[in-house]
Amino acid sequence: MLKSLFKRKPPATFSEAWMSENASPSTPIVFEAAARTAGKFPIYHVTCPEWAASIHDQRSIHGEDVVSSAHFHWTIAGASRQARCSGAVLGFVWQGQPHKLNLNRNSSTHMDRRPNILFDVPVATYDPQTWELRLYPGSSGLELSFVQIGSKAHLLRKPVELEVVHSV
Secondary structure (H helix, E strand, C coil): CCCHHHCCCCCCCCCCHHHHHHEECCCCHHHHHHHHCCEEEEEEEEEEEEHHHHHHHEEEEECCCCCCEEECCCHHHHHHCCCCCEEEEEEEECCCEEEEEEEEEECCCCCCCCCCCEEEEEEEEEEEEEEEEECCCCCCCCEEEEEECCEEEEEEEEEEEEEEEECC
C-alpha cells in the first residue's frame, strides 16, 4: 500500500526523461534507411511538440482540411512548408505503394478519398513533383517510428501504430 502512494508519475511524452526510457538517439538518415530496408516508405509530418505528443498518446492523426486528410511529405523540408506549427518532426513508416494522382485526368485532388492509400499529390499538371502526401480517415497501419523535438532526434524503441481519424 505504501508503494502505491509513492508511485512516480510517468514522464511527459517526448520529454527528455521519456525519450531516455522509450527511444534511442538517431538521425533522419538512419530512420529513412531502416524504413527502406524493411520495404516501407518513410514519410514526415511537422507540428508543434504539444500536438506531436497528443498524436502519439491518442494513437491517431487527422487533418485540418474539409475532409480531415492527414498531410505528410517525403522530406522534412516539404512537411515544414505545409505545417501549421513547428518544433516537432514526426517520422512515420508506411507499407504499401503510394498512388500518384494524375491531375490531367481529374483536377480535384480530393476526388478519391479511399482509406489505406497514400496519395502523392503533385504540385500541378505541369509539375509532377510532390506537393504533399495524404492519408484519408479510416486509414490504419501508419507507424510512428521517429521523433525530432528541436535538434534532438530519436528512434522509438517500440513504434506506435496510428489511425487517421475525422477531426472533431
